[in-house]
Amino acid sequence: MRRALLLVALAALALPASAFAHASLKKETPAYGQELAVSPRQIVLQFDQTVQALPKSIQVLTPDGKNLAGSPRAVTSQRELVASLPRLPTGPYTIRWQAISNDGHIVSGVYTFGVRVKAPPVTSAVGAQGPTHTEDIVRWLYFVALALVVGGLGFRLLIVRGPLPPRAERRFFWVTGIGAVSLLQVGILTFLLRGEDMLQLPFGLFWYGDLSPLANGTRFGQTFIAMTLGFVLVTAFLYLSWLLDIVWPLRVAFALGLFFASGLSLSGHSAADAGHSWVSELADWVHLTAAMLWVGGLVMLLAVIWPAAPELRRTAFLRFSRLATVLVACLLAAGTYLSVLRFPNVHDLWTTGYGHVLLIKLSLVALALLWGAAHHFVAAPRLAAGDSGTFVGKLSRSMLGESAVAMAVLLAAAFLVNTNPPPQPTPRAPVAAHAARR
Amino acid sequence: MIAGIMPQAEFVHWWFATGFLMLGLVLFAEALVGPEVWGMRPWRTYIWPGLCFVMGILMWPVMTFFTNSAIHMVAHGSWAEVLMLCGAAELGVARGKLHSQYWRLTSSLALIVSGTAFLVHEQNHWLFARAAFLHHTLGWTALVFAAFPLMLALRPRSMFAASGFATFFIVLAVLLYCDRDVAPIFGHLSQFAGPPHR
DSSP, X not given: OXXXXXXXXXXXXXXXXXXXXXXXXXXXXXXXXXXXSSOOSEEEEEESSOEEEEEEEEEEEOTTOOBOOOOOEEETXXXXXXXXXXXXXXXXXXXXXXXXXXXXXXXXEEEEEEESSOOOOGGGSTTOOOOOHHHHHHHHHHHHHHIIIXXXXXXXXXXXXXXXXXXXXXXXXXXXXXXXXHHHHHHHHHHHHHXXXXXXXXXXXXXXXXXXXXXXXXXXXXXXXXXXXXXXXXXXXXXXXXXXXXXXXXXXXXXXXXHHHHHHHHHSHHHHSTTOOHHHHHHXXXXXXXXXXXXXXXXXXXXXIHHHOGGGHXXXXXXXXXXXXXXXXXXXXXXXXXXXXXOSSTTHHHHSHHHHXXXXXXXXXXXXXXXXXXXXXXXXXXXXXXXOTHHHHHHHHHHHHHHHHHHHHHHHHHHHHTSOOOOOOOOOOHHHHHHHHO | OHHHHOOOHHHHHHHHHHHHHHHHHHHXXXXXXXXXXXXXXXXXXXXXXXXXXXXXXXXXXXXXXXXXXXXXXXXXXXXXXXXXXXXXHHHHHHHTSOOOGGGGHHHHHHHHHHHHHHHHTOOSXXXXXXXXXXXXXXXXXXXXXTHHHHHHHHOTTOHXXXXXXXXXXXXXXXXXXXXXXXXXXXXXXXXXXXXXXX
């Protein structure tokens, strides 16, 4: 065995020293996101290893898709690709590049820069496509997973504070664990789909596409990094709590979950669109968190308490009913503020796509609220009075219905996140405004 | 800002190689003395699964910060997940939270997934370059050695199976130590290694 091991080690060490990985773009001139005062004379892409040029290795595209780059060539020990440029007029530009890596793979990428204007984000590069319906569904799955983790943890710590029966405890860890793992998987899928929109490459070439401009140069990418790492920690603390039968890691996981959920608020409409401020970001986070706690709590009642802890049904339902009232108040207050902010005119509600989706969402929210109100004002007093038997079974089915509506609300929210809100009116110049008043 | 503080990929590979070497040595020690002697100090049973779990957590930053190709991202993500899964299952068994011996099959699954990730993301043939050779070697090593944890799940006291499993991590460590150019760190040491690429 030892001799075999030694042979493997020697064989690996003796092989010629070519690079292990594909070529990576080390430096680009002009740089990604750069706003230039004068037109560049050439594009230089510097790689970390030797590359070969392809006929369209460098394309410099105008907003209408016209390529202005000259024929690309590899220089400086084959580690740089260079393409000459004519004098570029003022405007934003997209660079799409491709090169044959040392290991034979074709590596590709895209980035943007501007001449006397701000460079657009890479997700708005020429040829890039907006979010598809697949991304809407994936975003919905992300919301559901987030609700299972954050809402599940909130339910365990705020509603059922004491020890759970072993069967219910096991179910709790299964549900939140599935949520945590799904969150990581769906997060990666979301990032890859957005990368695919940006790169617009055939499936085989996409896998060697450079996603670093998306990861490092956009709010979406930075959020992906922070939320992935944050929810890895949440998963680890959740696991630690299960392994050692201790509660404090759950508290840490809950706090981390609430904190990192803010990534969605810091990268969405509330943080990027016109009129955004820290108040809009905070309102978005409150809206999101309240929704997650509400939906996750409903799922916990249905999947954990009802089947596995019958003795806790009454207490848990009554406590959740009280918490849900607060959550609904937060949800409505933050949602109303955000709607006012995003709709400069009331008629935008029925004349824009964003308005249509919001109307559908509001209808579903109204239905869910009516359902919740029936639970609060009819079911809770009966349960508090000690009514049981067939009523408990009916309540379980009713909660299933409310959960289904809540999931539909999340689906509408996912569509809303990926849709552009109506444009804000451009502020008039003071002189013009004065003249208009006169 | 992140680019300024990111360690070079070579160092990251060597750190993980060191982690796998430690895993292999701990598993070898356990295989040599047997599970009874090894378990006389209870904390010892947590060493390798704990290390495996922590290495899984540490693999996530590699996945998120090295995004220069989608395939690397997916491959690093899958390694992070299986390392965490394997460590978590083994910790559960060691702690007594999981009772079935078949949870140990997660180690086998981890090796199969890891090996497949290596092979799927290498599209060139074996002798195209050292890169291709090492990808194929790493992939097939993981797939072949997946038989050992499988054996271990069925025969927990088998010294042969335990040694085989430990050997995998040592082979993996050696291959990982070799898989990056030394040139970016130490310069181009010899012309026998061919023309410099980096």
